[in-house]
Amino acid sequence: MSNYNSILIAVDFSEASEQVISRGLLTASQNHASTFLVHVVEHLPPIDFGYEPLSSPDWYNNEEEIIKHAEKNIIALAKKHAIPVSHARVLSGSPKHEIIQFAKDNNIDLIVIGSHGRHGLQRLLGSTAYPVLHNASCDALAVRIKE
Amino acid sequence: MSNYNSILIAVDFSEASEQVISRGLLTASQNHASTFLVHVVEHLPPIDFGYEPLSSPDWYNNEEEIIKHAEKNIIALAKKHAIPVSHARVLSGSPKHEIIQFAKDNNIDLIVIGSHGRHGLQRLLGSTAYPVLHNASCDALAVRIKE
Numbered sequence: 486m487s488n489y490n491s492i493l494i495a496v497d498f499s500e501a502s503e504q505v506i507s508r509g510l511l512t513a514s515q516n517h518a519s520t521f522l523v524h525v526v527e528h529l530p531p532i533d534f535g536y537e538p539l540s541s542p543d544w545y546n547n548e549e550e551i552i553k554h555a556e557k558n559i560i561a562l563a564k565k566h567a568i569p570v571s572h573a574r575v576l577s578g579s580p581k582h583e584i585i586q587f588a589k590d591n592n593i594d595l596i597v598i599g600s601h602g603r604h605g606l607q608r609l610l611g612s613t614a615y616p617v618l619h620n621a622s623c624d625a626l627a628v629r630i631k632e
Numbered sequence: 633m634s635n636y637n638s639i640l641i642a643v644d645f646s647e648a649s650e651q652v653i654s655r656g657l658l659t660a661s662q663n664h665a666s667t668f669l670v671h672v673v674e675h676l677p678p679i680d681f682g683y684e685p686l687s688s689p690d691w692y693n694n695e696e697e698i699i700k701h702a703e704k705n706i707i708a709l710a711k712k713h714a715i716p717v718s719h720a721r722v723l724s725g726s727p728k729h730e731i732i733q734f735a736k737d738n739n740i741d742l743i744v745i746g747s748h749g750r751h752g753l754q755r756l757l758g759s760t761a762y763p764v765l766h767n768a769s770c771d772a773l774a775v776r777i778k779e
Contacts (some may be wrong), residue, residue: 486654507633508771515662600765600772615766618747618774624655625747627765627772 509597600627656744747774
């Protein structure tokens with residue numbers, strides 16, 4: 486059994502991301518692995534303007550703006566944690582699909598991802614960790630978020 | 633972020649267990665953690681003897697025998713991998729429930745478990761990794777079994 490070579494840390498920019506990054510970086514250091522930091526901007530559901538023309542905020546359908554904002558965030562996060570900026574990426578689409586595809590394309594052998602609790606809002610929001618684990622072709626470390 | 637202290641490696645005695653144990657032991661060594669090796673004997677569904685009296689093998693309802701056999705296996709596996717025999721345990725019940733409960737009772741901070749592929753028989757057999765990840769109160773490392 487050999488060390489991991491390339492670790493992908495998936496973050497959602499919540500406070501919990503710090504816990505996921507810390508565990509990912511410690512694991513990378515223990516394995517002498519390179520690290521990628523990835524955030525996925527989810528596609529937004531279309532708004533029915535005929536039905537509710539006044540309630541959609543300006544930025545809502547401007548995916549370009551959202552991605553730009555996310556790119557600023559991921560670069561700041563990478564710098565804060567001494568991850569090379571070239572390894573900080575924003576993807577867009579389904580988090581599960583994008584994370585799994587990125588892992589394949591970049592020969593990732595470990596995905597580190599936050600796993601939310603069973604109760605309250607975090608459960609309602611769902612967890613990306615679950616489908617990633619089930620479908621990834623590499624190992625996956627689910628970091629239990631301390632609530 | 634601190635190292636893991638206590639790692640639980642869950643095995644099903646399939647060939648794949650060797651991959652899970654190797655990754656678990658490497659992770660334990662990187663974290664200077666203690667290691668537990670656990671196998672869960674699932675409760676067997678009752679056979680309807682009125683319906684099919686000749687087809688149930690002798691050992692089928694003898695859970696005691698099955699557990700004894702599993703205990704021999706887990707001890708052999710522990711010795712093979714230099715895990716203390718006192719840390720090799722057979723539990724019985726639902727794998728998900730028993731693994732999660734054992735982790736709580738023994739202050740485990742990482743569960744290492746095999747994660748089977750999406751296709752073929754392994755998918756049909758289901759995966760314990762998925763519900764363990766979703767319900768454990770500690771981190772979980774799903775080791776993707778190479779088929």
